[in-house]
Amino acid sequence: MIRALAISAWFQTVIFVRLRQAMFFTIVFPAFLFVVFGFIFGTPGDTEYYLFLMTGVAGATALSDGLFAVGPVVREFYNNGFIGYVRQMPHPSAHVGGLFLSRYIVLFVVVLLLMLISLLFFGATPTPEATLRLLLAIAVGFTAFSIIGLAISFIGDRMDNGKGFGNVLYFVVIFTSPAFYPIDLINPTVARFGDFLPLTPILHFARNEAVNWWPLIVWGAVSLPVYLYSLKTRQIKR
């Protein structure tokens, strides 16, 4: 089982590395955002801002990966009939587990890259405790966002339905959460709205602030049954 999981994770990582577009949006784009925002809005020596921004960029990457890198892939398994082959394999769950494991590895690489940029360009380094907290937040966040992404991907008969809704959700979450700027200082009303969305608790946890986990739990508790129900009842069209 462990061997099957490792092989599947390796296989998924190789597929990811060969997808130039996926590599850009998962690895290069977060680094780009961090560098540009850091240089434009950061002040030399303001370590607190750079670490705030780093957790925000990492959280936004976990959100985007969770919404767009798991659900659509699993749906594609159903669309092209690959799920039939997976079910015939000795350890079917290892194949989906490998997909998740490979994404955790990629996200951890992204966090390490952001830490390197933070050190080289801005001279800001998180403590070991803050690093562990960020990695844990990203892992928990990615898992939760993946469940939401699975539910969204199976909305409607066609792939595009889920993508459209996923894009809207992604941008609403990004602009109402404290990912790139302290939204509660800029617009408290928008911040209150963002508190009900799934990224905010992850960011608060990563930044060692007071966390209200309920929104994330509710999003997960609603998304999982929706996904399972959609899987059973909906006819998928290519």
Add this chain to the structure above:
Amino acid sequence: MFTPINFLIATATIVVLMLLHETAHYVSARMMNLRVIDFGLKMRGAVPYPFVEVGWTPNARKRLIYLMAGVATTASLFSLSLITSASWLIPGIYLGFAGQLVLETNPVFSDFVILQGMNSGKGKSDNDRMFTGPWYVHFALWVLLIVLLLSPRFLPGLLFAGA
């Protein structure tokens, strides 16, 4: 520098620069006797934008001059205003120039991308050209330009210290 009033001035500046950009394309096309098919305003959603459309020319030099005329105009105006320390280059107008230069040089849908597409021959789509080695060089230079133009540590810091 990033105040609401400066953003308003920057938006107005970008509108003027976009008109100048397209005018430069039009003038260069006419000067080189390229066939101007159409020019004017088009709508992208609810946003109007100026455009110039010319006929295909097999002459690579003419293509280069025509496509680079727009960005060359913006860059020249910007450089001249910097060199002469123009009094009208207030933070809002500077922000407009910086924003327009960033837009005009982006690696996704700028005139540079069109030029690369024309020079890379048939059979290659935009997706084939994106995320390749040369594209990443363009992307890295573009990021450098953004940082130099917009970071208070660099050009804005030198021009508007304390603004």
